Amino acid sequence: MRKNQMEKIIVLGGKGGVGKSSISAATAVRLSDLLPEKKILLISFDIAHNLTDLFNIEIGNKITPLSENLWAIEPDPNINAKKYTNNLITKLKALMKEMPIVGLIPQLETFVDTTFTADSIPLALKNAMFFQEILNAENEESMQFDIVIADFPPTGNMVALFEIPEDQVKVILKYSLNFYNSIKEAVREFSKLFRKLIKPFDDYEKRKELGKQIFHMLEELERRGERITELIHTIGSLRLVTIAEKPSFEEIKRARDLTSKYITLEGVHINLITPESKKCQYCNNIRSNQLTYVEEIRKEFNRLKIWESNRLEKEPFGLDGLKSLAYEVYGEDIKPDDILNPIS
Numbered sequence: 001m002r003k004n005q006m007e008k009i010i011v012l013g014g015k016g017g018v019g020k021s022s023i024s025a026a027t028a029v030r031l032s033d034l035l036p037e038k039k040i041l042l043i044s045f046d047i048a049h050n051l052t053d054l055f056n057i058e059i060g061n062k063i064t065p066l067s068e069n070l071w072a073i074e075p076d077p078n079i080n081a082k083k084y085t086n087n088l089i090t091k092l093k094a095l096m097k098e099m100p101i102v103g104l105i106p107q108l109e110t111f112v113d114t115t116f117t118a119d120s121i122p123l124a125l126k127n128a129m130f131f132q133e134i135l136n137a138e139n140e141e142s143m144q145f146d147i148v149i150a151d152f153p154p155t156g157n158m159v160a161l162f163e164i165p166e167d168q169v170k171v172i173l174k175y176s177l178n179f180y181n182s183i184k185e186a187v188r189e190f191s192k193l194f195r196k197l198i199k200p201f202d203d204y205e206k207r208k209e210l211g212k213q214i215f216h217m218l219e220e221l222e223r224r225g226e227r228i229t230e231l232i233h234t235i236g237s238l239r240l241v242t243i244a245e246k247p248s249f250e251e252i253k254r255a256r257d258l259t260s261k262y263i264t265l266e267g268v269h270i271n272l273i274t275p276e277s278k279k280c281q282y283c284n285n286i287r288s289n290q291l292t293y294v295e296e297i298r299k300e301f302n303r304l305k306i307w308e309s310n311r312l313e314k315e316p317f318g319l320d321g322l323k324s325l326a327y328e329v330y331g332e333d334i335k336p337d338d339i340l341n342p343i344s
């Protein structure tokens, strides 16, 4: 059993290129400094992972230590989906073997292997399966984290990640049904041929047991989905990242509306604001235009925490770069709770 309950899941979303990954990483680094006794995990849910570049350490599909209490992972969603489909396939195959006629067709195994693959599962569902594995790691101590920070993909795919846990049983069932139908089609011809030659056998008890196991797998998936949804409702906190320009501002309004039933929106990051300059009048013009958007964004999201951050002279890379970005975003003497629970 878990020794300690997960405390917070911080999710960062927003339009492409606005600094979601950088701010996610900076937030994780800063929290890990402020809370040395907490275990923090940074997860990238973007297909184009870039944590490896950000930290300049090979990360990939394994929980990789970045400091004493900070880990990161760029999950390969296919691996979990494969685990799941392999298990399901094994049971389906066994079930079919026990069926009259069907089990006697030699080509069937290959057919099953090539029809029902992890590739046929939508990416968002694969990601959700992985997310669940992390959030549900009840038995493995190395997988238990106090705080999870998730760098999400731009809005459309982000919403899919929230939706899937509620819907996934339906999705899996749909795939299983398609799968069953393909099998039925394929065996129809064979059965015509064999019907007269072979007397079908039928081990009813065995079939019932296998059917039950498959049903339990789907049921377990549904229970997990419910738990994830509940967890995200209770300890999830969404922060939307934007730049001070119209398209990105429009995007976060849309994201707010689309995600409101899944997760509490607590803050908005206005990133990449052009700093004031003594020499560059052009920069100052851009800045003053941006500041009118900053005001609009503040008005629109007036009940939320708004963090403003200027464009740094150097792109924030590596632990030190990300620490500088964290100082830019959160200031020098912030308390961990101001980051974790900014509006409570």
Ligand SMILES: Nc1ncnc2c1ncn2[C@@H]1O[C@H](COP(=O)(O)OP(=O)(O)OP(=O)(O)O)[C@@H](O)[C@H]1O
Pocket: 015, 016, 017, 018, 019, 020, 021, 022, 023, 046, 050, 154, 271, 272, 309, 310, 311, 312, 313, 314, 315, 316, 325, 328
């Ligand atoms: N405050 C900042 N100052 C300077 N550079 C920044 C700042 N924030 C982000 N950047 C740079 O802007 C670029 C985009 O940032 P990042 O990759 O974090 O955005 P993203 O929203 O995750 O993008 P994508 O949608 O492509 O995943 C990167 O090169 C990053 O180093």
Ligand SMILES: [Mg+2]
Pocket: 020, 021, 022, 046, 050, 151
């Ligand atoms: Mg990114």
